[in-house]
Amino acid sequence: MRNRKLLWIFVLPGLLLYGVVFVYPTVLGLVYSFTDWDGFSASFKLTGWKNYHSILESIVFRKAFWNNVKFMAAVVAAQSVISLVLALLLVKNRKTYVFLRALFFFPAILSSVSVGLIWSFVYDPAIGLLSTLFQTLGRPELALNWIGDKKIAIYSIAAVQVWAHAGQMMIVFIAGLQSIPSELHEAAVIDGGSRWRVFRKITWPLLAPSATIVLAYTTIQSFKAFDLIFTMTDGGPNFSTEIMTTYIYHLAFSSYAFGEASAGSSLFLVLLSVLTFLQFKALRAGRISY
Amino acid sequence: MHVRRTIIVCYSLIIVAPLYFVFVTVFKSSQAFYASPLGWPAAPTLDNLGKLFAGQPIWRYFWNSIQVTAGTVLLVLLLGSLISFAIIRFGGAAGTVLFAIFTAGLIVPSQVNMLTIFALARKLYLSDHLGGLILVSTALLLPLTVFMLTGFMKLLSRELIEAGSLDGCGEWSLYWRITIPLTAPSLAATATFLLVMVWNDLLIPMLLLNGKSKLTLPLAMLQFRGEYVTDYPMLLTGVVVTSLPLVLLFLFLQRYFIAGLTEGALKG
Numbered sequence: 031m032r033n034r035k036l037l038w039i040f041v042l043p044g045l046l047l048y049g050v051v052f053v054y055p056t057v058l059g060l061v062y063s064f065t066d067w068d069g070f071s072a073s074f075k076l077t078g079w080k081n082y083h084s085i086l087e088s089i090v091f092r093k094a095f096w097n098n099v100k101f102m103a104a105v106v107a108a109q110s111v112i113s114l115v116l117a118l119l120l121v122k123n124r125k126t127y128v129f130l131r132a133l134f135f136f137p138a139i140l141s142s143v144s145v146g147l148i149w150s151f152v153y154d155p156a157i158g159l160l161s162t163l164f165q166t167l168g169r170p171e172l173a174l175n176w177i178g179d180k181k182i183a184i185y186s187i188a189a190v191q192v193w194a195h196a197g198q199m200m201i202v203f204i205a206g207l208q209s210i211p212s213e214l215h216e217a218a219v220i221d222g223g224s225r226w227r228v229f230r231k232i233t234w235p236l237l238a239p240s241a242t243i244v245l246a247y248t249t250i251q252s253f254k255a256f257d258l259i260f261t262m263t264d265g266g267p268n269f270s271t272e273i274m275t276t277y278i279y280h281l282a283f284s285s286y287a288f289g290e291a292s293a294g295s296s297l298f299l300v301l302l303s304v305l306t307f308l309q310f311k312a313l314r315a316g317r318i319s320y
Numbered sequence: 321m322h323v324r325r326t327i328i329v330c331y332s333l334i335i336v337a338p339l340y341f342v343f344v345t346v347f348k349s350s351q352a353f354y355a356s357p358l359g360w361p362a363a364p365t366l367d368n369l370g371k372l373f374a375g376q377p378i379w380r381y382f383w384n385s386i387q388v389t390a391g392t393v394l395l396v397l398l399l400g401s402l403i404s405f406a407i408i409r410f411g412g413a414a415g416t417v418l419f420a421i422f423t424a425g426l427i428v429p430s431q432v433n434m435l436t437i438f439a440l441a442r443k444l445y446l447s448d449h450l451g452g453l454i455l456v457s458t459a460l461l462l463p464l465t466v467f468m469l470t471g472f473m474k475l476l477s478r479e480l481i482e483a484g485s486l487d488g489c490g491e492w493s494l495y496w497r498i499t500i501p502l503t504a505p506s507l508a509a510t511a512t513f514l515l516v517m518v519w520n521d522l523l524i525p526m527l528l529l530n531g532k533s534k535l536t537l538p539l540a541m542l543q544f545r546g547e548y549v550t551d552y553p554m555l556l557t558g559v560v561v562t563s564l565p566l567v568l569l570f571l572f573l574q575r576y577f578i579a580g581l582t583e584g585a586l587k588g
Contacts, residue, residue, distance in 0.1 A: 033491050044400065044466075050444075050459070051440070051456050052463075053425075055433045058439075119327060120328075134331065135577075137335065139581070140520070141520030141537070143538040143542060148338050151345075151556060152338050159357075162358050193334065198581055201578055254429050256431050257522045257523065278431070278434075288435060295435060299432045
């Protein structure tokens with residue numbers, strides 16, 4: 031006999047907390063986006079779609095949107111290729127490989143603040159690891175100002191994101207590879223398939239579910255980026271690394287344009303929902319069996 | 321074979337080199353560092369460590385982080401597992417609706433409602449209070465936790481629970497004496513995943529805490545940066561010291577960390 035009353039008591043505390051601290055603020059954010067609230071005053075008035083108009087016309091917001099796209103494209107391309115190659119190389123359960131997997135995974139447990147500070151040092155144009163390396167190699171022209179140059183800063187940070195998370199995605203690919211029955215490979219090799227053909231015809235199609243997961247996860251993670259950019263450049267130089275999340279933060283807490291920032295949050299949520307919906311569809315489509 | 325080895329060696333260097341140089345910097349004086357930023361410390365010194373612990377209430381920051389992380393992880397696991405258990409036991413429409421209500425939150429990351437959480441926390445007196453931070457973090461992590469735990473509990477054979485029910489177990493014993501022990505490995509993986517997230521979180525503590533004595537480690541590090549601007553030896557000593565607890569845990573519980581962070585990646 032199920033005791034429904036008792037089960038509701040199990041649910042209640044969590045539901046209450048979730049309602050008050052998560053659902054209510056989310057709805058409230060939508061309300062604020064239609065007001066001129068500054069975040070502190072006791073009163074505010076409704077302004078209709080004004081905040082949406084002004085943020086959509088803002089040059090910095092548009093720039094932030096495109097920076098989001100650049101950052102996402104760079105991270106997704108680099109991270110999926112690197113993690114797949116690493117997984118293919120380290121898929122066998124040998125002792126050294128298991129050790130290397132843990133090593134490559136390791137940066138994922140560091141905080142973005144730590145990773146950001148470590149890489150600020152690596153990228154330091156005067157005494158950093160990269161500059162010193164290029165100077166020692168006799169190529170001082172390659173010792174760039176990695177996060178101080180507005181043309182490359184966003185890609186430099188994208189590289190850090192990949193450094194931190196490619197190993198984690200490698201594990202997802204390895205799990206996918208190891209779930210492919212080995213008889214399939216053996217049969218193909220006995221049938222005289224070349225390595226590349228075996229990969230293309232057997233491994234790759236069967237890897238589709240893991241690939242979808244990696245792509246979807248990487249896309250959404252890079253879209254939501256905040257900590258790393260906040261720590262390393264805080265949107266600078268000259269807004270070249272400003273993305274939507276940091277822009278919303280600056281609008282609310284530096285410019286006190288709470289209403290406009292809320293409109294930005296709502297737009298961000300809409301974009302993110304579209305991405306999540308696509309992720310969901312892709313995951314469904316990617317589910318194949320053998 | 322050659323290509324394989326070259327790629328592996330290069331990638332290992334990319335991962336290890338920054339960590340190695342951060343590590344040796346801890347043992348260099350400022351002068352030694354600026355004379356040769358990447359060299360081996362000729363005269364290793366513990367001055368940076370001494371200065372860091374003397375100049376900053378590091379132990380307090382550790383203690384704050386420990387309290388917040390332990391509190392949040394325990395609370396979210398407790399509330400989340402109770403909810404997931406109820407979702408499984410309800411089944412049918414009630415179960416589906418509850419599951420949908422909680423997982424809808426997965427779409428909304430904290431960057432979206434950071435503004436209203438900030439405003440609301442001040443109104444509810446949850447600001448500048450570690451307990452308040454624990455409550456807010458718990459609420460924000462509930463969707464992911466419920467999603468993961470419901471998935472794990474579904475895998476648990478229904479018959480086991482039904483059998484327990486026939487033997488006269490009440491809901492509480494079904495939860496506490498059957499479901500929890502049988503899903504323990506998944507709970508452990510989920511716990512390590514949540515642990516990494518909460519320990520490393522920057523945004524929510526930054527929105528809720530202002531008082532210097534209440535900072536968690538990531539916030540404290542941003543503050544060191546302000547203080548030591550480009551005194552890299554001090555800054556990087558801070559990075560090493562504050563990362564140490566998770567690094568040590570990772571060395572001992574690798575398997576759980578990898579399983580947890582990957583499950584989280586798959587589900588989140």
